Amino acid sequence: MEDLISFTILTAVAYGLYQAYHSVSGPREITWQEFRTAFLDKGLVDKLVVVNRNTVRVKLHSNATGTMYPQSGTTPTEYYFSIGSVEAFERKLDEAQRELDIPSHERIPVAYREEVSAFSTFLHFAPTLLLVGMFVWLSRRASSGGGSSGGIFGMGRSRAKLFNKETAVKVKFSDVAGMDEAKEEIMEFVHFLKEPARYEKLGAKIPRGAILSGPPGTGKTLIAKATAGEASVPFLSVSGSEFLEMFVGVGPSRVRDLFASAKKHAPCIIFIDEIDAIGKKRGKSGGFGGNDERESTLNQLLVEMDGFGTQTHVVVLAGTNRPDVLDPALMRPGRFDRHIAIDRPDVSGRKGIFQVHLGPLRLSSHLPELSQLAQKLAVLTPGFSGADIANVCNEAALHAARKLHEYVEETDFETAIERVIVGLERKSRVLSKEEKKTVAYHEAGHAVCGWFLEHADPLVKVSIIPRGVGALGYAQYLPAERYLLSTPQMLDRICMTLGGRVSEEIFFGIENITSGAKDDLQKITRMAFEACANLGMNSVIGPVSYGNDDREQFQKPFSEKTGQMLDEEVRKMITNAYNRTRDLLTRHKPDVEKIAQLLLDKEVITREDMIKLLGKRPFDRADDMDKWLAENQKLGTRSAPPPLEPAEVPLPVATSKTETDTQL
The missing domain is CATH 1.20.58.760 (Peptidase M41)
Structure with a gap:
């Protein structure tokens, strides 16, 4: 920051010198009319010099007194005025001298000169040079690894958000339903970090990390939030895309800074969401474009997870819905020891998720009790992920509010589910x-x-x-x-x-x-x-x-x-x-x-x-x-089931979800 202040001061001084050069120490600029009335008509002009075919310098006689600008207190030694073309200037000068009846042998001599001012040229190119210099400076500072300052403006610093006892996450494992096996495996890491001596005395090593993989919307990030809420250790959360920048070396610098911060707070948990942004297999793109930067970031991550000096109690959790594209070196034991698959929930899992999301809703008394309603919706929603279920419950509440209902009715659930899965009813599309x-x-x-x-x-x-x-x-x-x-x-x-x-x-x-x-x-x-x-x-x-x-x-x-x-x-x-x-x-x-x-x-x-x-x-x-x-x-509570339609077409090798005609 001190370097930046010095850079700004230098720019201001250069601009001040430029202004001073043109306003104080330089000659006085006048117009053609002022030149004629103040100097030419009075016979004070000794010589005229045309510089670079666009400026005329006025040389006065040595006995000329300054009467043109008495208020300034000083008389400039030279005056100048601008011209459009040399031919027009010569024509106007001849006409003026002819009007003054000046004989041809006494007329004012005119000289022509080409001049280039080094200082003026430098000042004209100064903004461009300053801009280029600033970009070169930023690139070198970013590629230097950042050091303790993380590069200019903290560019090399990690963007990870720290959650500790003061900024604890409110989500708990009680808010996560439908993934009991995943919660059990995740809780093992929390126990490892809370009581490491219990495992180390038996010769066990704390696992380095775990990959949370599964389809979109199944709750990978949610279970990581619940881990942060349940753990009594610091929790660092960062997205995989935040390691990538346009400057070379920023990604590895942020990885180093992330793990350095985690080691300071050890025992600690790091969660990298969407790790496939930096963890893709190496060598496929031939090293063109941003692939080099991505590979450098991945290499630094591999070293930090299982290199020299990695005996600290830092556990890395990562989420992705594309585990097949990850580099094998990242997936091996010693880095990500556990591969936790979070799939779409079954009937009992969907029931638990519905109970969580139906809780905050103001349900009608005509609906079955919460457990029975959740079971009914779970039975009729095969293939729904946790995000789908949350969207259905939210859409039902929105529909009830639009219809000015006091409570969320069964028809609201029906309409919400049909809107989420099939879309709105096309009343304007009238079939013959x-x-x-x-x-x-x-x-x-x-x-x-x-x-x-x-x-x-x-x-x-x-x-x-x-x-x-x-x-x-x-x-x-x-x-x-x-x-x-x-x-x-x-x-x-x-x-x-x-x-x-x-x-x-x-x-x-x-x-x-x-x-x-x-x-x-x-x-x-x-x-x-x-x-x-x-x-x-x-x-x-x-x-x-x-x-x-x-x-x-x-x-x-x-x-x-x-x-x-x-x-x-x-x-x-x-x-x-x-x-x-x-x-x-x-x-x-x-x-x-x-x-x-x-x-x-x-x-x-x-x-x-x-x-x-x-x-x-x-x-x-x-x-x-x-x-x-x-x-x-x-x-004796017979009612028509809500029209539920899962979102996916049945695949040959997967559990069938639904059959939907998109044409008929």
Whole structure:
């Protein structure tokens, strides 16, 4: 800071000298009219000098007295005035001397001169030189590592926020639900730092760190906040992107400063959010652009976590939703010893999360008690993350306030969930009678296939109300909590997805098939290709896997012949499923008509309506929805379930979340 003050003072002095040079010590500037009336007409001019073709210096006789500026107290030895061009000046001077009847041999001599002032030139370029010098100075100070001052303006200092006993975080583990295993592992680190001697006397070493990985919105940062709230040790929180700057060397300097600050407060916890910003695998970009700075920052982090002199009690927690892109050197034991996966919560986890977020809401007395309401919403929201659940509860309260409700009603939850998942109802999008009929039969085909296929996900709700950007209708299903997917389950899922397209063909003819099944066809093509190319579910291709679809790959991992074989087997699998779906819907054509007519009348039907029309599913398997309906009927509190729709399309190898038609 002292250097900066000196730099500012020097700039001010240079500017003062520049002004003094032009205002005090320099000659006096006059106009042509002043020159003629004060000097030329009185015969006081001895000589004129044209300098650089734009300025004329006036040389007076030695006996000339200063009468032009008596108020100044001094008479300048020289005067000057500016001219536009030499030709115009010469013409005006000749005319003036002719008017004064000055003979040609007595006329004022005019000299021409080219001059360059070193001081003036320097002052003209001074601002540019000062600016360049300032940038060079800043770059050198930043690349020097910052030292104790962290570089100019503290550029090399860490931006980590310190939480200690005075600035404790209010979030506790009691506010975190649905991740009991993760909380247990995180609490181990807190115990390590609170009582290190208990472990060290047995020869154990305190783990250096843990990676919190999982999909977005599952609560990685929240559990880190809860760790800060529960721990009685200092907690430093920083984002991975804060290590990257435009100046070279700032990232490593901030890493050094972060760990130096942590060692001062040891035992201590460091949390780096979104560590993939600096922890990506090295050597992929060829060392161009900002990759060198990112690699330098990563190298410094590796050294600080497991280099010489790392015996202090500092634990590093890091969060990311892209653990696959992290450098292997960062993930090895000794740096991040624990890899804690935080996945989407199951039914019991969702119930706990709903209880946390429903607590602050002013709920209506007509709703079930908090535990029962949370269970009901948890059953009907498979695949929801903690952020999704928090958004649903907040949207319900906002909707109740917009509608001037005194309490949050069940309809508020229904509207909020539909808005979060499907989008707002498009009242301006009015379908024609033919389009509405097509949508109804399309969705009825999905519903009947899901009802009579054993391994298909059971239906929760069908709607033909246009919502969002491109959804003219949708069918929502309640998948079981599966972690494996068998071949029959995948085939049933493909058939269920084809139900809408096949229903259009049966009732309107193949020549009248619409574009509404585009999204369905994309889904089943991906599923069939995944089954043949990666999951080994095809007898012709065999038990091989060519890896996931990587957009960075410029060459397919299989030959042209294998690619042709894959195309044939994928087409064969989809064609067989299509024929099977056509046979099923042909047998249940009256059931499809019943569902379609009810949809045209009510626009929205639920599982209870399906049970009334078609009876219970012909499979002796009751899911969570059936259990909830049975308990609700026993208690005599029957109410239509809210129209919940998870956000993700079911993937071939993941637990199925939902089935949503974005076209129909």
